[in-house]
Amino acid sequence: MDNEPLITILIPAYNEELRLPQTLERVVTFVESSREPLDVLIVDNNSRDATRQIAEDYAARIPFVHVEEQPIQGKGAAVRKGVFAAQGRYVFICDADLAMPIEELPRFYPAALGGTYHIAIGSREAEGAHRYDEPWYRHVMGRGFNLIVRLLAVPGIQDTQCGFKSFRRDIARELFAAQTIDGFAFDVEILAIARRRGYPILEVGIPWYYGEASTVNPLRDTVRMFREVLNIRRNLRAGRYDRP
Numbered sequence: 300m301d302n303e304p305l306i307t308i309l310i311p312a313y314n315e316e317l318r319l320p321q322t323l324e325r326v327v328t329f330v331e332s333s334r335e336p337l338d339v340l341i342v343d344n345n346s347r348d349a350t351r352q353i354a355e356d357y358a359a360r361i362p363f364v365h366v367e368e369q370p371i372q373g374k375g376a377a378v379r380k381g382v383f384a385a386q387g388r389y390v391f392i393c394d395a396d397l398a399m400p401i402e403e404l405p406r407f408y409p410a411a412l413g414g415t416y417h418i419a420i421g422s423r424e425a426e427g428a429h430r431y432d433e434p435w436y437r438h439v440m441g442r443g444f445n446l447i448v449r450l451l452a453v454p455g456i457q458d459t460q461c462g463f464k465s466f467r468r469d470i471a472r473e474l475f476a477a478q479t480i481d482g483f484a485f486d487v488e489i490l491a492i493a494r495r496r497g498y499p500i501l502e503v504g505i506p507w508y509y510g511e512a513s514t515v516n517p518l519r520d521t522v523r524m525f526r527e528v529l530n531i532r533r534n535l536r537a538g539r540y541d542r543p
Contacts, residue, residue, distance in 0.1 A: 302336070303336070303386065303387070303388060304336045304337050304338040304363075304386055304387040304388070305335045305336055305337060305387060305388055305389065305408070305409075306335070306337050306338075306387045306388070306389045306390070306391050306404070306407070306408075306465070307337075307338050307339070307340050307381075307385035307386055307387030307389070307390050307391065307468075308326060308330070308337060308338070308339045308340070308391050308393050308401075308404070309340050309342065309378065309381040309382070309385060309390055309391060309392050309393060310322070310326075310339065310340070310341045310342070310393050310394075310395055311342050311344055311369075311374050311377035311378050311381065311392070311394075311395070312341055312342065312343055312344060312346065312350050312354065312377075312395050313343075313344040313345070313346055313350070313372075313374070313377070314346045314347060314348045314350060315346070315348075315350045315395045316346075316348040316349040316350050316353060318395055318396060319341075319350055319353050319354065319395060320353055322395055322396070322397050323339075323341075323353075323354075323357050323364070325397065325400075325401055326339055326393075326397075326401050327339070327357070327361055327364065329401045329402060329404070330363060335408065337363070337387070338363040338364070338365065338386060338387060339363060339364045339365065340364075340365045340366075340367060340381050340384060340385055341354040341357075341358075341364070341365070341366050341367070342366075342367045342368070342369050342377040342378070342380050342381040342384075343366065343367070343368050343369070343377075344369050344372065344373070344374065344376065344377035345368075345369065345370050345371070345372055351366070351368065354366045365384070367380055367381060367384050368380075369381075371481060372481070373481030373482045373483075373485070374481075374482065374483055374485060375478065375480050375481040375482055375483070375484075375485025375486075375488075376481040378392055378475070378485065379475045379478055379481075379485075382466075382468075382471045382472055382475045383472060383475070385468060385471075387468060388467065388468055389407070389409075389465050389466065389467055389468060390465065390466050390468050390471045391404065391407060391463070391464070391465045392462065392463065392464045392465070392466075392486075393462070393463060394462035394463065396510045398462065398463075398507050398508050398509070398510060399421055399461075399462075399463045399505045399506065399507055399508075400506065400508075403505055403506060406503050406505065407419050407421075407463075407465040407503060412501060412503070415467070416467065416499075416501060417466070417467055417470050417493075417498045417499055417500070418464070418465070418466050418467070418470065418490075418493055418498055418499070418500045418501065419464070419465045419500075419501040419502075419503050420456075420458070420459075420461065420463070420464045420465070420490070420500060420501070420502055420503065421458075421461040421462070421463035421464060421503055421505045421507075422457060422458040422461055422502040422503060422504055422505065423458050423461055423504075423505070423507045424457035424458045424502075424504075425457060425458070425502040425503060425504035426504050427503075427504030427505075428504035428505055428506070428507065429504075429506045429507070430507050430509070431506065431507065431508045431509065432508060432509045433507075433509040434509070437509065440521060441460065444460065444521060444524065444525070445457065445458060445459060445460065447525065447528060448460075448487050448528055451528055451529070451531070451532040452487055452488075452490075452491045452528055452531045452532055452535065453487060453490045453491050453494055456490060456500060456502065457502060458502065459486060459487050459490055460486065460487075461505070461507065462486075463505065464486065470493075470498060473496075474489050474492050474493055474496075474498075475489065477492050477539075477540055478492075479530070479534065479539070480527050480530065480531070482523060482524070482527055483520055483523070483524050483527075484523075484524040484527035484528055484531070487524075487527070487528055487531060488527070488531050488534075491531050491535060491540065492540045495535065495540045495541065496540070496541075496542060
């Protein structure tokens with residue numbers, strides 16, 4: 300369609316009333332100045348604060364901002380909801396903290412990556428990447444988890460956990476239809492499914508800024524994600540992700 304957005308910026312949000320207004324102001328300003336047609340989709344993940352109201356207030360006055368609700372708890376569930384509601388040719392998953400500035404989105408435009416692509420993921424390890432203000436212990440924990448991921452589920456990918464990822468919409472819907480994990484390790488599962496089905500994955504080096512207001516609990520969520528990675532490994536061995 301001629302009016303189809305190039306990219307839907309998909310923002311999963313859980314209890315983000317403090318960060319969401321600033322994030323949306325910045326995202327809206329970027330979209331309004333973009334030469335490419337873009338739209339924005341916020342998926343409220345059963346928030347218990349004013350997140351949903353803030354998102355709907357923006358959607359009421361800005362035509363390219365849309366809101367969906369996902370009552371099933373978990374970032375993976377929220378992203379899945381957004382993938383099937385997105386209207387762009389590509390779906391760009393964007394964390395509400397904007398740890399990668401939204402102004403870096405053109406790195407994921409097809410023209411910047413040699414034309415139509417399948418999957419492109421933001422990487423804090425690929426060429427051109429730079430981490431800012433990250434505590435050493437968080438870096439060590441992240442690299443340790445990535446080592447486990449590479450050994451058990453997605454070999455060769457240096458950064459599966461960066462929250463900024465872009466999928467061609469039809470491929471995203473195929474992959475998320477096979478998703479079984481609603482928690483934080485959903486992206487490991489999606490990339491594992493993509494690998495199993497032969498889709499190439501591009502790693503795009505990005506600038507990434509650590510923020511203290513992260514909703515991730517380093518210890519509790521790392522243990523939970525490790526268990527989920529073991530489930531992914533079992534699913535791979537059982538052929539659960541093979542094409543029908």
